[in-house]
Amino acid sequence: MTRKVFTKLLALFVFLLLFQTAVMELLLRLFVEHTPGETLNMHVREALWAGALALLLALPLAAWAASSISARLQRVVAFARRIAQGDLSARLDGADGDELSTMEAALNQTAERLGQNFAELESRRHELATMLDSMQEAVVAVTREGQVRWSNAVMQRMAGTQIRVGRPLVHSVRDPELLACVKGALEQGEMRSGRASSLSPGCIFEINAAPLPSGGALAVLHDVSRVEAAEKSRRDFIANVSHELRTPLTSIQGYVETLVEDPSPNPETSREFLGIIQKNASRMSRLTEDLLALASVESPDYRLTARPMLASALVQDAIESLGGIVVDSGVELESAGAPDLLVEADPDAMNQVFGNLVENALKYGKGGKRIVVGARRREGEVEFFVQDFGPGIASEHLDRIFERFYRVDKARSRESGGTGLGLAIVKHIVEVHGGRAWVESELGAGAAFHFTLPRAQRTQAQELAATDVPEEDAG
Secondary structure (H helix, E strand, O other), X not given: OHHHHHHHHHHHHHHHHHHHHHHHHHHHHHHHOOOOHHHHXXXXXXXXXXXXXXXXXXXXXXXXXXXXXXXXXXHHXXXXXXXXXXXXXXXXXXXXXXXHHHHHHHHHHHHHHHHHHHHHHHHHHHHHHHHHHHOOOEEEEEOOOOEEEEEOHHHHHHHHHHOOOOOEHHHHOOOHXXXXXXXXXXXXXXXXXXXXXXXXXXXXXXXXXXXXXXXOEEEEEEEOHHHHHHHHHHHHHHHHHHHHHHHHHHHHXXXXXXXXXXXXXXXXXXXXXXXXXXXXXXXXXXXXXXXXXXXXXXXXXXOOOOEEEEHHHHHHHHHHHHHHHHHHHOOEEEEOOOOOOEEEEOHHHHHHHHHHHHHHHHHHOHHHOEEEEEEEEEOOEEEEEEEEOOOOOOHHHHHXXXXXXXXXXXXXXXXXXXXXXXXXHHHHHHHHOOOOEEXXXXXXXXXXXXXXXXXXXXXXXXXXXXXXXXXXXXX
């Protein structure tokens, strides 16, 4: 292109020179008519030499001028190519102050504005991508043809290496509900909703697929697994509570109706029936109290009045306060010792924890004839335990033993008066303290229930002061 420009400019200069020569010739003819012959010849020779000299001087100047303009135009072409290739940092040096410099300055301003616009678009794109990647929802966009256009980090983690840009969505995910929602949004151009349960093991997703204005569709997957689990837990809880209350209520109602309908009841039979009614009423009362206690510790408003207490004082207080419930059972409540370390604990809450664990050991480990309560030092915490020497717990029950209403032996639990809530209360109280609870057991070797409490961060003077606290206050 620049060669053509150079040739055209040079031709223009030659044309101007020839035009000038023609004008001079015309003037010379006019001059000849009024000039003598000998003088005329002399003037003609001088004019021809002057024209030839002018032409020799003008041609290099014309070539230089055409080359200079061509070089500047070549820089403009190179600049345009760099801009077209995406190099928006390219600039032209237009310092001559002529018309081409004005054009170069305008091109520089255009490139600068393009650079600013592209930088702003890139920044917004990056912000949008970051925002979508930080979402808890999985997001995927597809083209009109059903190919993956874009997906955020959550979707990529869920689908793994299967989902890639340009790959058909049907080859990336296999959930039929998601594919049906996306297909409906693409073909009918309207919002589609559904639920996906096969995208990730154990997870349920709520799907919302919508058409995009530029074509294609966008699908957003919201993980509702926790909501579904909470709803299932609520339904199970209501069912369990209803079942636990219905059994004693049915028993009470039956025996009361029998007593009412008997015109001359036998005193011994009446006494027996009333004893059964009292037993079931007590069971309902314990269940109600445990339900209220569990609701209290699970409430967001549940607060502890924790203070530094010696671990040894907690164990000793538990043995002394709970010794009365094992007096007539033939079971001995023993101490395995505890370190004199300060822990952060709520005394009333700890009484409830130890009480539930000892009662549980008494109900299910009574055959072992003894229950051991103790504590041991751990890094940054103190581990407490309540151990019985009964029949033990099978391994398949260990992970669920702290669930509400979960029983290893349902018939035996109801016979012993258990509500199935005591261990759940223990777990929640311990976790609110910042500890954890677990059980270790083998069939035939008894069971040991453990929980931890964090060590109190106190000065040496405070520790000595806490050591001097009387036992009745420490408990």
